[in-house]
Amino acid sequence: MSDSSPGLDVRWPIGLLFTAVGALLALYGALHGGPAGLGAMGSNLNLWWGLVMLLFGLGMIAVAWRAHQDGQ
């Protein structure tokens, strides 16, 4: 995956959006908890899925960052 952008690498907005939303969700889940009775993941979906999204977002940022460094 080389630099994919006319002007802007698409991995930046994807990475930033998912990092922001993932962090928001995980934090919200950690503070509020979730409904009971939906199994391990379902009982606090915000926390677990927020963390998954956060990791994905950070991964995208890392890849975009590396491509940016290589391109310099």
Added chain:
Amino acid sequence: MHLHGIDYVVIVLYCVFVLGVGLALKRGMHTSVDFFLSGRRISAWVTGLAFLSANLGALEVLGMAASGAKYGMLTSHFYWVGAIPAMIFVALFMMPFYYGSRARSVPEYLRLRFDEKTRAFNAFTFAVMTLLASGINLYAMAIVFKLMIGWSIHSTILLSAAVVLVYTGLGGLTSSIYNEVLQFFLIVFGILPLTLLGWQEGGGWSGLAARLPAGFSHTWSNLGSAGENPMGVGWFGLVAGLGFVLSFGYWCTDFLVVQRAMAARDMAAAQKTPLIAAFPKMLFPFLVIVPGMVAWAVLPREEFLVNGKIEYNLALPLLLARYYPPGMLGVGITALLASFMSGMAGNVTAFNTVWTYDIYQSYLRRNAPDAHYLTMGRIATVSGVALSIAAAYLALQFHNIMDYLQLIFSFVNAPLFATFLLGMFWKRATSDGAFFGLAAGTLTAAAHYLATARGWVTYASEMAANFDRAIYAWTACFVLTIAISLCTRPRPEAELAGLVYSLTERPSYRRLPWLNRPGTFAVLAAVLMVLLNWIYR
């Protein structure tokens, strides 16, 4: 369903990002090729995901879940038969002409290969069809959000159209493609927990199968004849109608999807675009059909009732309400919102290209400087959005008229595939053959539609009629194009180099490592497709 503050925060965050992307891309828009074809600079994985998302409207997500609840795994034929073979074909055999001829649009290829009238026919039908699709998409979006969360129809239509207008007007096709990629990930992350949680609650595949009507977990076992399955289709109609005519007609000739591949940075990337899209596409049944099956398996029937009638379209919204707490619900709603908006953006960017290059530049103002066409592209974007809004309100007023129009236009692509097949692989095909064959194919579809609407011909289901209509339209176009071509004078071979298979040098990828060649991707996709059909037979 009720949204909380946190859900709105997620939705607003998404909108801010989308507008920011448009703003950031505006700096790079210097020529009309930047605006309409992303300067042909985009890498294969981005165009591949956009190729996929351009077709992944929210209506498809909601509709496929509904179909999953109604028919079970039979629905996966729309993917494993009705998409993958065509995607492999367009990549290997048609992309060399689309990309290699340097045509800027599908209608423009038709002019290069045949003549002006065939291009005009395709450009006008495509332009009208695209705006109509865009309006219907907008209308459907407003209805869905009204039903699900009670948003006002007018503000949904106007606000989302405004967001789409700003980002496509600023960043052109690149904006549209970037948002399609963003939407792809939003749909995956926004819907996947439904499948995971549903799988868990339903007790895995065997647990789900046990709770669902017999045959719901099979794709091929009940297709011996039309009477054996709830869809009312037999294997021939399915393979020939859906798998061949409709699917190839859409994936191989619809400018909306082909435009994504045309924006790729080189021939290898253009060929890989549909192939990269094929892999996630194959797995989508698990993302969109399985939740529908889960909903039917775990929810009581009463929840599907609207005015005493089962409403399958509720499958996905019901699951969202069941599994998602505030926060995650915002992500799910944003995913649907994003796919509605990028569906509209895709239509608008395809429209402004065809309008500017194939209609305006060809018939209204020929030799203007490039900057003039860039400005025209922006004007076409504004007009495209305005006309979409008008079409949405038309749909709101006259539901039935729009249904008919949509159905009729859905058959524009069916005969078109015969025209392309003959144009690309038979150097003897002439422009008169192409034009009159295409017109005859379209008329055949219209006549067949009239015959079924009036009850002169009857079918087990609407779907079976659609598949048959496509087969007739395609055959009429195919046969007539050949017959007329044989009676008319062909163009000299020298003029057809680069446009017809036998007169074009095949691209060679010896310089690429074998794992990175389009051919390798195609073989892998084909093997995986056969495997999935076999496992869920």
